[in-house]
Amino acid sequence: MVTGSAVAEAAPSDGGWDDATLVGRAREGDxxxxxxxxxxxxxxxxxxxxxxxxxxxxxxxxxxxxxxxLWRRLPELREDVAVVGWLYKTxxxxxxxxxxxxxxxxxxxxxxxxxxxxxxxxxxxxxxxxQMQALAAALGRLPAKQRAVWLLREIxxxxxxxxxxxxxxxxxxxxxxxxxxxxxxxEMMQPWx
Amino acid sequence: MExxxxxxxxxxxxxxxxxxxxxxxxxxxxxxLMEATAALVADPSEPPPTLLGxxxxxxxxxxxxxxxxxxxxxxxxxxxxxxxxVAAVLRFAADSVEGVWARSxxxxxxxxxxxTIAVAMTLSLRxxxxxxxxxxxxxxxxxxxxxxxxxxxxxxRVDLTIVDVWPEEEL
Numbered sequence: 001m002v003t004g005s006a007v008a009e010a011a012p013s014d015g016g017w018d019d020a021t022l023v024g025r026a027r028e029g030d031x032x033x034x035x036x037x038x039x040x041x042x043x044x045x046x047x048x049x050x051x052x053x054x055x056x057x058x059x060x061x062x063x064x065x066x067x068x069x070l071w072r073r074l075p076e077l078r079e080d081v082a083v084v085g086w087l088y089k090t091x092x093x094x095x096x097x098x099x100x101x102x103x104x105x106x107x108x109x110x111x112x113x114x115x116x117x118x119x120x121x122x123x124x125x126x127x128x129x130x131q132m133q134a135l136a137a138a139l140g141r142l143p144a145k146q147r148a149v150w151l152l153r154e155i156x157x158x159x160x161x162x163x164x165x166x167x168x169x170x171x172x173x174x175x176x177x178x179x180x181x182x183x184x185x186x187e188m189m190q191p192w193x
Numbered sequence: 194m195e196x197x198x199x200x201x202x203x204x205x206x207x208x209x210x211x212x213x214x215x216x217x218x219x220x221x222x223x224x225x226l227m228e229a230t231a232a233l234v235a236d237p238s239e240p241p242p243t244l245l246g247x248x249x250x251x252x253x254x255x256x257x258x259x260x261x262x263x264x265x266x267x268x269x270x271x272x273x274x275x276x277x278x279v280a281a282v283l284r285f286a287a288d289s290v291e292g293v294w295a296r297s298x299x300x301x302x303x304x305x306x307x308x309t310i311a312v313a314m315t316l317s318l319r320x321x322x323x324x325x326x327x328x329x330x331x332x333x334x335x336x337x338x339x340x341x342x343x344x345x346x347x348x349x350r351v352d353l354t355i356v357d358v359w360p361e362e363e364l
Binding site: 017018020021024025027028029030031034035038039042043046047051056059060063064067068071072129131132134135136154155182185186187189190 | 218219222223225226228229230232233234236238239240241244245247248249251252253255256277280281284294295296297298299315317357359
């Protein structure tokens with residue numbers, strides 16, 4: 001449905017090295033290379049975790065755990081493995097675990113949305129904030145796995161095959177879940193409901 | 194509504210969807226979702242500025258020092274230098290050649306010959322930086338200089354392997 005770009009790339013303050021080089025160097029103990037990897041991907045992982053859990057505190061915890069786990073697993077990570085896919089997979093699993101471990105009564109604060117800089121056009125910014133808030137609230141009411149599928153596809157632009165692997169199902173089932181998620185979100189966002 | 198999703202995806206409209214009130218409503222709510230999705234994709238919010246520092250603090254606490262190499266001619270007692278530190282010096286030296294990035298660097302010590310090591314390094318080259326032979330020669334020179342000047346070790350063997358060539362515009 002949305003064909004726009006996925007979450008914008010991090011600013012190239014990391015020397016522009018490719019992931020494989022950074023992983024290779026980090027594996028040998030080069031902390032600057034690892035820091036460049038964290039700088040490159042922390043925003044995407046944090047945003048996914050925030051939208052998944054609805055809590056900035058949980059999102060911070062998940063992001064920190066994901067990168068610490070990456071550091072610990074570097075020696076056993078295969079040379080050709082795409083680190084970004086590994087990060088998304090680990091983050092998604094962590095989020096699903098966090099949600100499972102919550103008490104049924106401890107609902108996500110659905111009104112929580114990221115604070116962000118006002119754009120140049122305050123009116124338009126306010127409008128899109130309102131839309132975004134409605135969407136964030138609707139997302140909080142989707143089943144967790146469906147929410148993960150929708151976020152990974154529509155916000156982060158991951159492939160059907162990758163998402164299927166992430167949530168342990170088939171690409172066909174991912175398409176089905178995504179279609180249902182879109183319909184449910186569209187219905188929940190109708191202003192008169 | 195799923196038919197309307199398909200139509201929207203395909204950019205299709207037909208007589209029914211143009212005149213049917215339910216389809217028009219469904220279409221409006223899906224377009225609303227698309228706009229909100231685009232806003233979420235463009236969401237400029239950043240993680241807290243302290244997060245990177247906290248992650249790196251936790252990582253540093255776990256970083257191992259690595260094995261140590263014995264230096265030659267340490268008459269006042271054994272002076273050791275960590276493999277990790279030597280590899281970092283050598284990668285840095287290789288990086289200083291324009292169009293070259295060091296990827297991995299393994300160091301092995303010859304048994305019984307303190308101060309002598311073997312270096313195995315993999316490199317990425319930028320396409321169009323010049324003949325590989327010349328670049329590799331330059332890398333060898335810088336590695337030898339860095340070892341002698343900064344570390345006090347001698348490499349009896351340096352294996353360089355090019356594992357990647359990348360076009361300039363890609364990064």
